[in-house]
Amino acid sequence: MKRSHTHENFTMDSVPSTYYQFLEISVRELLIEKGLLSAEEIRKTVKEMDSRGPERGAQVVARAWVDLNYKQLLLQNASYAVKELGIDIGPLQLMVVENTPKVHNLIVCTLCSCYPRSLLGLPPDWYKSREYRSRAVREPRAVLREFGTNLPAEMEVRVHDSTADLRYLVLPLRPEGTQHLTEDELAALVKRDSMIGITTVEFY
Amino acid sequence: MTPVFQPGDAVRVLKGSPPGHIRTPFYVRGCEGIVERFVGKYQNPEEMAFGRFDAPIVPLYRIRFKQQDVWPDYRGNPQDTIEVEIYEFWLEPTNL
Amino acid sequence: MKRDFTSRNHHDMGGLEAGQIKPVEHDYELWEKNVDAMMVLLTSKSPKLMSVDQLRKGIESLPPDAYEKMSYYERWIFSITQALQYNDVLTTKELSRKLAEVQTRYETIIT
Numbered sequence: 519m520k521r522s523h524t525h526e527n528f529t530m531d532s533v534p535s536t537y538y539q540f541l542e543i544s545v546r547e548l549l550i551e552k553g554l555l556s557a558e559e560i561r562k563t564v565k566e567m568d569s570r571g572p573e574r575g576a577q578v579v580a581r582a583w584v585d586l587n588y589k590q591l592l593l594q595n596a597s598y599a600v601k602e603l604g605i606d607i608g609p610l611q612l613m614v615v616e617n618t619p620k621v622h623n624l625i626v627c628t629l630c631s632c633y634p635r636s637l638l639g640l641p642p643d644w645y646k647s648r649e650y651r652s653r654a655v656r657e658p659r660a661v662l663r664e665f666g667t668n669l670p671a672e673m674e675v676r677v678h679d680s681t682a683d684l685r686y687l688v689l690p691l692r693p694e695g696t697q698h699l700t701e702d703e704l705a706a707l708v709k710r711d712s713m714i715g716i717t718t719v720e721f722y
Numbered sequence: 723m724t725p726v727f728q729p730g731d732a733v734r735v736l737k738g739s740p741p742g743h744i745r746t747p748f749y750v751r752g753c754e755g756i757v758e759r760f761v762g763k764y765q766n767p768e769e770m771a772f773g774r775f776d777a778p779i780v781p782l783y784r785i786r787f788k789q790q791d792v793w794p795d796y797r798g799n800p801q802d803t804i805e806v807e808i809y810e811f812w813l814e815p816t817n818l
Numbered sequence: 819m820k821r822d823f824t825s826r827n828h829h830d831m832g833g834l835e836a837g838q839i840k841p842v843e844h845d846y847e848l849w850e851k852n853v854d855a856m857m858v859l860l861t862s863k864s865p866k867l868m869s870v871d872q873l874r875k876g877i878e879s880l881p882p883d884a885y886e887k888m889s890y891y892e893r894w895i896f897s898i899t900q901a902l903q904y905n906d907v908l909t910t911k912e913l914s915r916k917l918a919e920v921q922t923r924y925e926t927i928i929t
Contacts, residue, residue: 538892655792677802739823775866
């Protein structure tokens, strides 16, 4: 029987074992054979996806913290503002929602998994889970508590359900005692979950 | 085509559960809220879902609801809100 | 008594009761990233080969037990395959031939 070593992505580690993994290979190879997609552009797209992580969103947050004019631009026209930092949101529209001492924002997509991938990378499994999608809209405070976020009762919790063409990023509150930090040091404090709104940014 | 609603308008989400690809979540149908902003005009996803890539362009809004108007048993701050993007054809003015 | 004939689809889960959120995440495998990459490319070609709305609709059409049992990208590749056939980008015959070819290829390598 013929052994084949000529196909891309082949290593012993990546031997497909499920029907859907076989389906992925089949669809990909057919699209390439028909000249509709190329192996190179698929590889390039994966590489770009790998290069996008929450550090990008953190950069945007840190810039907004140190530069009030940038923050105003970000709140008015986020898609345009993030271009200044080399981030292209594509055909979608970005909206940045600001946490204040009075208002805390939380992002969810109850219908599927819409997420600001250009700024945060791929979403974590829990964001796409039944438990989060069902409960975040109905009992946001309980959900926040599960992630260790306890908000004062007098604060307004504002949930955003991403149902259409907007993608949301939370601008977390800048923690106290960070006046002396550089923009890069500030960005290092900002974790992914604070830009989804499930946690806040801490500085000790 | 001009958007029908302005920010601040009081609107109600239509009721019903039509078959097909619907982007108005079940939990807000029939609820009353305020237009937070006009987002823009986009091709109707309900038609795009069936491969009609020449689907008509429809206005999209963000609607702000009080949580206590959405969930009868809501236990949080009465000022808590939820904001959802909803297409114009799923909305009616509340004075209707 | 007014009768209520509304029903919600399985994917439309906002407000339903559910358990504790498990803060799990996993590093995406290459096949999953390939699925994602194909979706990005298929929807950004001019003319597009499928739309994101078709992806979502296909996933929404899964019966509840399949929806729950399949992983996120399994649902995606299922839906992409449906949409590409619907859009006449690939035929069922082509997929059938290719699947058999791919499975045979890997059977020979493993054995």
